[in-house]
Amino acid sequence: MALSQRLELRQGQSLVMTPQLQQAIKLLQMSNIEVQAFVEQELERNPLLEHDDGRSENTSSDSDNTPDTSVQDLASALGDAGKAIERLDSLGTDLTNVYADEARADADNRPPGVTADSGWSGLRSSNTANFSGDRGGFDFEATLKKEMTLGDHLGEQLNLAFDNAADRLIARHLLGSINEAGYLAADLEQVCEQLGAALGDTERVLSVLQTFDPPGVFARNLKECLALQLIEKDRYDPAMQALIENLELLAKREFKKLGKLCGVDMEDIAAMLEEVRDLNPKPGNVFGDVVVHPVIPDVTVRQAQDGNWIVELNSETLPRVLVNNQYFATVASGTKSTQDKVYLDNCLSNATWLAKSLDQRARTILAVSREIVRQQDAFLVHGVSALKPLNLKTVADAIDMHESTVSRVTSNKYMATPRGIFELKYFFTTAIASTDGEVSHSAEAVRHRIKTMIDDEAADTVLSDDTIVEHLRRDGIELARRTVAKYRESMGIASSVQRRREKRAIAS
Numbered sequence: 001m002a003l004s005q006r007l008e009l010r011q012g013q014s015l016v017m018t019p020q021l022q023q024a025i026k027l028l029q030m031s032n033i034e035v036q037a038f039v040e041q042e043l044e045r046n047p048l049l050e051h052d053d054g055r056s057e058n059t060s061s062d063s064d065n066t067p068d069t070s071v072q073d074l075a076s077a078l079g080d081a082g083k084a085i086e087r088l089d090s091l092g093t094d095l096t097n098v099y100a101d102e103a104r105a106d107a108d109n110r111p112p113g114v115t116a117d118s119g120w121s122g123l124r125s126s127n128t129a130n131f132s133g134d135r136g137g138f139d140f141e142a143t144l145k146k147e148m149t150l151g152d153h154l155g156e157q158l159n160l161a162f163d164n165a166a167d168r169l170i171a172r173h174l175l176g177s178i179n180e181a182g183y184l185a186a187d188l189e190q191v192c193e194q195l196g197a198a199l200g201d202t203e204r205v206l207s208v209l210q211t212f213d214p215p216g217v218f219a220r221n222l223k224e225c226l227a228l229q230l231i232e233k234d235r236y237d238p239a240m241q242a243l244i245e246n247l248e249l250l251a252k253r254e255f256k257k258l259g260k261l262c263g264v265d266m267e268d269i270a271a272m273l274e275e276v277r278d279l280n281p282k283p284g285n286v287f288g289d290v291v292v293h294p295v296i297p298d299v300t301v302r303q304a305q306d307g308n309w310i311v312e313l314n315s316e317t318l319p320r321v322l323v324n325n326q327y328f329a330t331v332a333s334g335t336k337s338t339q340d341k342v343y344l345d346n347c348l349s350n351a352t353w354l355a356k357s358l359d360q361r362a363r364t365i366l367a368v369s370r371e372i373v374r375q376q377d378a379f380l381v382h383g384v385s386a387l388k389p390l391n392l393k394t395v396a397d398a399i400d401m402h403e404s405t406v407s408r409v410t411s412n413k414y415m416a417t418p419r420g421i422f423e424l425k426y427f428f429t430t431a432i433a434s435t436d437g438e439v440s441h442s443a444e445a446v447r448h449r450i451k452t453m454i455d456d457e458a459a460d461t462v463l464s465d466d467t468i469v470e471h472l473r474r475d476g477i478e479l480a481r482r483t484v485a486k487y488r489e490s491m492g493i494a495s496s497v498q499r500r501r502e503k504r505a506i507a508s
Contacts, residue, residue, distance in 0.1 A: 024357045028364065028405070031412040032298050032317040035361075039319040039354070048328050048344075048351040052320035150182065150217075150287045151175065157212045162205070163490050165426060165444040166384040170197055170205045173420050174218065176295070182217040182284025183225065194419055196383015200455060201448075204492070216283035223247060229279045239264050243272055297416035299369040299424075301380070309380065311370045313362055314416075321358065323351045367399045368409045372427050379427070380417055385448040390428050446477060447487050454493055459503035464496040 027035065043049050154175055162168045173195060177186035188206070192199050209218040215232040219225035227244050230236040236244075242262040243250070249258045250273075259269045280286070296317050302310050328348055335341050372395065378386035392410075396403040410424035450468060457463050463471070465484045472479050488495075494502070 024353075024360075025408065027357055028361055028408045029411050032296060032314070032319070034412075035358070036317070036319045039321060039358070042350070042354055043321070046347050046351050046354075047331075048324050048347045049321050049354065050324055052322045148287065150178075150180065150284045153287065154178075154209075154212055154217065158209070161208055161212075164447050164487075165387060166197070166201070166448050167205050167491075169384055169422065169426060170195060170202055171209060172422075172426075174202075174206060174209060176421070178218060178284070180284050181282035182214070182219070183282075184218045184220050196385065196419065198452070198455070201451065214280070214283040214286050216280060222281055225281060225283065226276060226279050229283070230275075235275060239268070240272060240275070243269075243276070295414050295421060297414045297421055298365055299413070299415045301369075301373055301415060301417045303380075303418065309373050309377065311366065311373050313366055318362060319358060321351070321355050323348070323355055364401070364405065364409055365413060367401070368395060368406055369413075369415060369424065371395045371398050372415070372424060376427050380419060383419070385445055385452075387427075387444045389443070392428060443487075446472070446479065447491060449475075449477075450484065450487055451491055451493070454488070454499070457499075459500065459507050462496045462500040462503065 027038070030038065043051065158168070158171050158175060162171055170191070173191060174184060174186065177184055177191070179185050184206070188199065188202050191197070192202050195202075206218060210228055211232075212218065215229040216225040217228075219228055223244050227236060227241070230240055230244070239262040243258060246258055246261055249255075249261070255266065255269055259266055262269065262272070264272070297314050298317070300312050300314055302312075304310050325348075328344065332341070332344055335344060372390070373380070375390050375395070375398075376388055378388060392403045392406045395401075396406045399406075410428070413424045414421050415424055449472070453463060453468060453471060465481050465488065468484050468488075469479060469481050472484075493499075
């Protein structure tokens, strides 16, 4: 059989992930802080790029190439963010100074060691990108290598401790209200009012947070901080409790009076003071001087006079660039070397791509955010109990985007609302079917309703899981008994039998 050669044409389709397309995808996933750092590096590498400072004639060759001062100031502020509060000098430091500090803090109504301008404002994050100048580009691998911060450490524990969005929202809000020393600098009643949450739910969430490592975090004052650490050591007996509750006597060095209140002699008081001396009045400082950056919202939401919601991009942190085509034309006209021409063409291509990618990123974030606000309007008005079930596909279909695009947009993006700052991912919740088959309910809202029903029950009307199922069904929520039991147990609520015994014991 003879072999022969022949030429054939075949048509086919394939998807090629060009470097620019891969970069655009990663750009969509970045936070605004990461994008700013990336843009700064591109501005240094590409002579055809310049900051968009809002002027109408800023593409001319006469325009200065000085970066926008607002962006410069922000980058400087982020890079020079304040250090954590200093640790105590030594374990042998005289506790009198510490307790005197507590007394002054109480007078100022703030946690000890916190100056008037050193408290956290809103949520905190350390997910700031690292960039490698040696490689001449954005070092994505370096973003995985960052020092653990207090916020990171507590956030990991938070994700494991709470299994529903309502509790996580409250917990995240409280996490964002602690200072570098680990103290909670927020009033619980104000938190409840802002989030539309019950005080009992907020206190329950706080009690869980106060069991986190390092011991003593989320305390509201020095006494509570020390008490939490002693409880963790199983050393918070009545005598020690009396000592902690009378720290002002310790500050005054009235040891005899303190011993009388504690019911112990001076030798025991000395031993107790040694135990207290080994505690850390500022537990958050174990993470040292890691720079903590504030979470800067990508989107802001405010209510208009007609009741509708206005959704806007945070222009102060949104990086913008311009392509200086006039400069390109001037340089290109005098360039004769092929190598130089290729370099200029690449610079123009990359600059044009970056400008378009940033614009598309902004439009995509805004479109997704507007749809989330439209879907979760009830939450913004009524609070956590009104969360609607929402998934990525629903938003993607509504704005005619791919589900994976919505997923990337909601990663590391934050929305500032009248109820606080939330990550976009928070608004996606599990759906529970309704009895009429038309309106569904979020799992978090159903949990909240179950909790409210049980909180309102009396000793003679304790609700069994079956009774709760019936009440929910009458309200249009279809839920199995075992699911009710699962939700009840996840919230730390005892069975109806145990609750009845406890209520009767209290009544008697």
